[in-house]
Amino acid sequence: MKITKIEAFAFRLPPRRDFRWAGLIANLGGFVAVRVETEGGFVGFGEATPLPDWGGDWERRCGETQVTVCHIVNAVLGPALVGMDATAVTAARRAMDRLVVGNVYAKCAIDIALHDVWGKIVGLPIYKLLGGAVREAVPVAHMIGLMPEDEALIEGVEAAADGVRALQVKGGVDAERDIRLAAALRRELGDDMTLRLDANQGYGHGKAAAQTVGRLVDAGISMVEQPTTGLTYMAQVTASAAVPIIADESCWNVNDALDISQARAADSISIYLAKAGGFVGAAKVACVADAQLMACDVNGSIESAIGTAANVQFALAQPAVTLGAVIAVSAPAGTHPCQVAGRYYEDDVLAEPMAFANGAILALDAPGLGITVDEDKLMHYRCD
Ligand SMILES: [Mg+2]
Incomplete structure (x- = not known):
């Protein structure tokens, strides 16, 4: 079935509140949608959540924006792919x-x-194209953005009440604040909550970061994501840490995963479809992680329903993805199953809410992404 048209355009969703992490300048909610048409009238949707101010170690990766992504798709990649077999994804x-x-x-x-x-x-959900489900649902880790400690504590308590068993707490700007917040969350939520601190490279060089990680562990943190930058410093922290260290900024693609494995620079990998350029690239990262017994999560920049559905499909099919996924629970306005957990936007571009139970998003079984994209709503939120 040949591709007949590929177009990209920007859209923006209204956030529930202000969400920040170290280095993030603009609030969440800016996306690029890609719409593909094929012979026979089939239509597929993709999404990117580009960030200009987030990248890899030592500025080795470029930021991207809605404008640059639209340009690359509309002027460079899209025209070259028209006429190709749409199912030949590799x-x-x-x-x-x-x-x-x-x-x-x-x-x-x-x-x-x-x-x-x-x-x-072919009439199948993507997870079946990827080899079939290895789990029935995708556990969600709710992301608590950089916010005042009292608000972060409330956000954590409310997310726990919605049923999630894992939190990703943003930090890395003020280590003392992060340690206090970790202790408060552990006190409030008990031992049955996985608390992951994401420092976004913010704890300085290897020795300083290792000391901060040690204090976070004493405060009750379960795992620490990207405490420092570069594989040498990451390896230094990983060697001394009593809890798993997760690579995020340090691991974009399969070559990064191989380097991390060789350098023992992390215990876990945070996989984004975006960092690896989509399912094809992300599956390679997951295979390396699986072969090295490294637990992964599926993470991202809090995608809209299109990108979130892709994350769910990927997580259902990848054995290595055993950690709570830092993804949205996508739902149209007025239908969200949670008060706080996975609720980052007040509205979204799918027709029906994702099913959520026991802290997890249930399998999306309809063909393709498994959601019905509300094209009228997508046009309503279009912003280019
Ligand atoms: Mg991260």
Whole structure:
């Protein structure tokens, strides 16, 4: 089934509240949608959540924006893919890599849309195209953004009341604040809550970061994400830490995963479809992690329903993805199953809310991404 059209456009959703992490300048909610059409009238959707101010270690990765992603899709990648078989997703990725280096957000959005349309053509959800489900649902870790300690504590208590058993707490700006908050959350929520502190590279060089991680462990933290920057410092922290250290900024693609494994620079990997340029690239990261007994999560920049559905499909099929996923629970306005957990936007671009029970998003079984994209709403939120 040949691709007949690929187009990208920007859209923006209204956030529930202000969500920040170390280094994030703008609030969440800016996306690029990619819409793919094929012969026979099939339509697939993909999404990217580009950030200009977030990247890898030592500025080795470029930020991307809604404008740059739209340009790369509409002017470079899209025209070259028209006429190709929409189900040949690996060949499509190779073709994209030959056309432009990097620009993984743009490649991710197209890759997701091709997987969506492939699933619709053959009548299967994407997780079945990826080898089938290894779990029935995807446990969610609720992200608590950088906010005053008292508000963060309330956010954690309310998310726990919604049923989540894992929290990702943003920090890395003020270590003393993070240690106090970790202790308060542990006191309030008890031992049955996984508390992950994401420092976004903020705890300084290896020795300083190792000392802070030790104090966070004493305060009750279960695992620490990206305490420092670069594999040398990450390895220093990992060697001394009593809890798992997760690589996020340090691991974008399969080569990063191999380097981390070789350097013993982390115990776990935070996989984003975006960092790896979509399903094809992210599956390689998950395979390396699985082979090295490294537990992963599926994480991102709090995608809209399109990107979130892609994350759910991926997590259902990947054995290594055993940690709570830092993803939204997507729902249209007025239908959200939670007060706080996974609730980042006041509205979203799918027709029906995702099913959520016992802290997890249930399998999406409809063909492709498993959701019905509300195209009228997508146009309503279009902002380019
Ligand atoms: Mg992170």
